[in-house]
Amino acid sequence: MDSVTSPSPEVRARGAAGTSVEADLGWALGVVFRRYAKRAAAALEDVPGGPRGYQVLATANAEGPRRQLELAGHLDVDRTVMTYLLDDLEKAGLVQRQPDPADRRARLIVPTEQGRETLCDLERRLREAEDEVLGGLDDGDRLVFRMLLQRVAIRANSQDPVHNACNVADETLLPGD
Amino acid sequence: MDSVTSPSPEVRARGAAGTSVEADLGWALGVVFRRYAKRAAAALEDVPGGPRGYQVLATANAEGPRRQLELAGHLDVDRTVMTYLLDDLEKAGLVQRQPDPADRRARLIVPTEQGRETLCDLERRLREAEDEVLGGLDDGDRLVFRMLLQRVAIRANSQDPVHNACNVADETLLPGD
DNA sequence: TATTGTTATACTCTATAACTATA
DNA sequence: TATAGTTATAGAGTATAACAATA
Numbered sequence: 001m002d003s004v005t006s007p008s009p010e011v012r013a014r015g016a017a018g019t020s021v022e023a024d025l026g027w028a029l030g031v032v033f034r035r036y037a038k039r040a041a042a043a044l045e046d047v048p049g050g051p052r053g054y055q056v057l058a059t060a061n062a063e064g065p066r067r068q069l070e071l072a073g074h075l076d077v078d079r080t081v082m083t084y085l086l087d088d089l090e091k092a093g094l095v096q097r098q099p100d101p102a103d104r105r106a107r108l109i110v111p112t113e114q115g116r117e118t119l120c121d122l123e124r125r126l127r128e129a130e131d132e133v134l135g136g137l138d139d140g141d142r143l144v145f146r147m148l149l150q151r152v153a154i155r156a157n158s159q160d161p162v163h164n165a166c167n168v169a170d171e172t173l174l175p176g177d
Numbered sequence: 178m179d180s181v182t183s184p185s186p187e188v189r190a191r192g193a194a195g196t197s198v199e200a201d202l203g204w205a206l207g208v209v210f211r212r213y214a215k216r217a218a219a220a221l222e223d224v225p226g227g228p229r230g231y232q233v234l235a236t237a238n239a240e241g242p243r244r245q246l247e248l249a250g251h252l253d254v255d256r257t258v259m260t261y262l263l264d265d266l267e268k269a270g271l272v273q274r275q276p277d278p279a280d281r282r283a284r285l286i287v288p289t290e291q292g293r294e295t296l297c298d299l300e301r302r303l304r305e306a307e308d309e310v311l312g313g314l315d316d317g318d319r320l321v322f323r324m325l326l327q328r329v330a331i332r333a334n335s336q337d338p339v340h341n342a343c344n345v346a347d348e349t350l351l352p353g354d
Numbered sequence: 355t356a357t358t359g360t361t362a363t364a365c366t367c368t369a370t371a372a373c374t375a376t377a
Numbered sequence: 378t379a380t381a382g383t384t385a386t387a388g389a390g391t392a393t394a395a396c397a398a399t400a
Contacts, residue, residue: 024327025213025307025310025311025323025326026213026217026303026307027330028323028326028327028329028330029209029210029213029326029330030210030214031330031333031334032206032326032329032330032333033206033207033210035333035334035336036202036203036206037207040203126203130202130203133202133329133333134202134329135332136328136329136331136332136333137325137328137329141325141328144321144325145322145325145326145329146202146205148314148318148321148322148325149202149205149206149209149322149326150201150205151313151314151318152205152209152310152311152313152314152322153204153205153206153208153209154313155312155313156208156209156212156310156313157208157212159212
């Protein structure tokens with residue numbers, strides 16, 4: 001997985017014959033994604049592990065206690081990386097490792113009170129980052145864009161699922177549609 | 178710069194109160210971007226340096242002979258990385274390093290005939306990848322999505338330019354608009 | 355014997371610093 | 378003295394493999 005794939009618009013404009021709108025999906029995607037990623041990373045800079053640490057915290061909080069290995073599979077991070085990540089999050093007082101009463105080998109990851117409070121704040125900051133990225137669109141366009149992007153994303157995710165457990169959960173939580 | 182920042186939709190759905198459309202811009206952006214990046218990387222797998230190598234080839238071809246350092250600044254890669262990249266591209270017969278008649282320290286990067294032919298093929302493959310990613314949208318929606326994404330991207334790029342030379346080039350090459 | 359989690363090690367990618375040849 | 382490019386080296390991030398405890 002690499003960064004931008006298409007060169008800047010003016011380059012594509014010559015190579016491929018297409019109109020300016022058609023010529024540079026890769027460029028536009030890359031720019032927008034990286035801008036959001038940068039904003040989000042800034043919003044999450046004081047979380048140990050950055051965006052990854054936030055994901056662990058958010059998932060542990062939303063889905064209840066999870067084993068390390070489940071969490072790792074769900075978020076598609078190596079189990080050894082998960083160890084380091086949890087070491088740091090635990091040191092910062094955001095999560096705790098608790099013995100799983102059902103299996104003494106396993107550890108359940110639960111957010112602390114401080115972790116839950118931190119999470120609320122982080123989610124607010126992330127929404128700000130989202131709004132900033134979409135700042136160029138008025139409310140109507142913004143909604144259309146989000147809906148279309150969502151459709152593209154859902155299809156992309158179903159064709160090329162990032163992690164299976166996630167999609168199972170999707171179906172479980174979205175029974176109506 | 179990290180990968181996805183938002184967890185999967187069902188996680189955000191609980192944490193943030195928002196509707197399903199509003200809840201996960203980061204997730205959707207990440208999924209779509211990574212899917213495109215993956216497809217593009219597959220299309221460019223036999224190019225030395227992958228997407229990066231393609232960018233070098235495309236830029237050298239579209240904008241005429243460029244010095245290594247210009248190219249590096251333009252594409253935002255370290256000059257030492259550019260050295261390795263060009264070593265590989267040259268070994269593969271796609272570009273040549275020619276002495277700059279105006280400065281014997283500098284090298285001009287020019288694509289070979291084989292490089293230009295390869296580039297044509299790669300651009301065709303990239304357009305296929307784009308179409309595949311947008312496969313879920315009909316022609317009308319696809320156009321709307323591209324236009325809105327383009328607007329977001331142009332604004333994002335102007336606020337947080339990836340590399341200055343690029344924007345200068347933008348203005349130079351797009352005098353009418 | 356297989357699995358959870360940890361640790362130690364190796365690998366990849368990128369950036370830093372030192373070097374050459376020119377200017 | 379400063380710049381273009383190269384090379385060697387060190388650093389972050391990630392993955393592999395060996396290990397301890399438990400199933």
